[in-house]
Amino acid sequence: MTATDQRRTQAIPLTVLTGFLGAGKTTLLNRILTGDHGLRVAVLVNDFGSINIDAELVVGIESEGDVINLANGCVCCNIRDDLVAAVTRMLTRPEQPDYILLEASGVADPSGIALTFMDEGMRDRIRLDSIMCVVDAEQIFAAPGMMELKLRQVAFADLLILNKIDLVAPEEIDRIEAWLDDRFHRYRLVQTSHGNVPLEILLSVGRFDPAQIDGTPRHHQPDHLTDCDDPECGNHVHGYRNDHADAFDTWSYETDQPLSMDALRETARKLPASIYRCKGVVHAAEEPGRRVILQVVGKRVDIAVGDEWGGREPRTRIIAIGARNGVDGAALHELFGGCRYATHHV
Numbered sequence: 048m049t050a051t052d053q054r055r056t057q058a059i060p061l062t063v064l065t066g067f068l069g070a071g072k073t074t075l076l077n078r079i080l081t082g083d084h085g086l087r088v089a090v091l092v093n094d095f096g097s098i099n100i101d102a103e104l105v106v107g108i109e110s111e112g113d114v115i116n117l118a119n120g121c122v123c124c125n126i127r128d129d130l131v132a133a134v135t136r137m138l139t140r141p142e143q144p145d146y147i148l149l150e151a152s153g154v155a156d157p158s159g160i161a162l163t164f165m166d167e168g169m170r171d172r173i174r175l176d177s178i179m180c181v182v183d184a185e186q187i188f189a190a191p192g193m194m195e196l197k198l199r200q201v202a203f204a205d206l207l208i209l210n211k212i213d214l215v216a217p218e219e220i221d222r223i224e225a226w227l228d229d230r231f232h233r234y235r236l237v238q239t240s241h242g243n244v245p246l247e248i249l250l251s252v253g254r255f256d257p258a259q260i261d262g263t264p265r266h267h268q269p270d271h272l273t274d275c276d277d278p279e280c281g282n283h284v285h286g287y288r289n290d291h292a293d294a295f296d297t298w299s300y301e302t303d304q305p306l307s308m309d310a311l312r313e314t315a316r317k318l319p320a321s322i323y324r325c326k327g328v329v330h331a332a333e334e335p336g337r338r339v340i341l342q343v344v345g346k347r348v349d350i351a352v353g354d355e356w357g358g359r360e361p362r363t364r365i366i367a368i369g370a371r372n373g374v375d376g377a378a379l380h381e382l383f384g385g386c387r388y389a390t391h392h393v
């Protein structure tokens with residue numbers, strides 16, 4: 048074994064969870080964290096919005112310092128430096144983790160993340176173990192304008208986790224697989240719901256191959272993915288290198304005043320199709336002692352009563368992410384403001 052090989056074997060393994068907004072990354076992350084792995088796992092959670100809701104929803108971590116919250120941007124591009132700084136901090140802590148899980152934002156291009164860990168200063172300290180892409184079986188064909196990004200997330204993964212199969216008919220799964228077959232030469236896929244995948248195929252699998260970041264959708268030429276700046280070129284995926292985050296707008300809302308759960312549900316159902324994702328931790332009038340979790344993916348709305356506030360002042364924090372110019376902040380403010388229990392019950 049060469050000295051470099053030796054250093055690499057001592058490097059801390061890191062798995063990247065990628066996949067489009069709302070596909071089920073946090074659900075999978077929580078599954079892993081609560082699984083029987085016996086590892087001290089540190090977690091980096093990246094939410095694209097200005098408030099990191101995901102960091103609040105991570106479970107099964109013993110020490111608070113083992114969850115690092117990266118918000119207000121995307122770790123594959125505009126807050127890449129924050130990612131490097133956070134990992135460096137993790138590695139210099141007295142209690143180093145055995146394993147690191149990185150939940151990328153739903154808008155991330157995994158190739159940018161892989162490049163960060165293949166960088167000279169990182170690759171001896173971090174061993175990229177696997178990039179897994181969670182695919183939402185129900186929403187895969189939704190938001191057609193985002194299809195190029197979704198394809199890149201699939202193309203740069205070494206395992207596809209086709210999640211939410213409970214929400215679709217078996218014929219739809221066949222259709223998705225045929226669609227993938229048509230676009231990719233080779234891929235590994237596991238079907239599941241609620242991220243229920245055996246740990247053995249998730250952690251310490253050593254699947255990442257640096258050559259995979261040259262892997263591209265069949266109809267695209269690899270060089271074009273990184274080198275071409277010609278906006279007229281129909282041969283490649285444009286706009287997802289440094290500036291793909293510009294394709295999205297975000298909005299956030301905070302209030303101390305309790306909201307009505309019924310009004311919230313009604314409002315969430317009325318969100319325009321240009322909003323791909325909305326989620327939040329809510330102070331609800333009907334459940335003042337507990338955090339209420341709002342989840343909206345496409346047209347699907349889920350409002351669930353979570354755990355207690357744990358000594359913290361109840362406070363609603365909601366974010367929405369949508370297409371560029373598809374997020375009307377003033378209109379959203381009015382909609383969610385109208386959910387205030389006091390307003391709703393006059």
Ligand SMILES: Nc1nc2c(ncn2[C@@H]2O[C@H](COP(=O)(O)OP(=O)(O)OP(=O)(O)O)[C@@H](O)[C@H]2O)c(=O)[nH]1
Nearest residue numbers: 068069070071072073074153210211240241342349
């Ligand atoms: N029915 C069903 N719902 C699921 C499944 N997996 C996740 N969900 C729900 O889908 C919603 C989004 O799940 P998350 O795990 O937060 O998705 P995410 O990819 O982390 O979302 P972002 O980080 O915002 O991109 C939540 O309401 C989950 O409970 C599944 O397999 N079936």
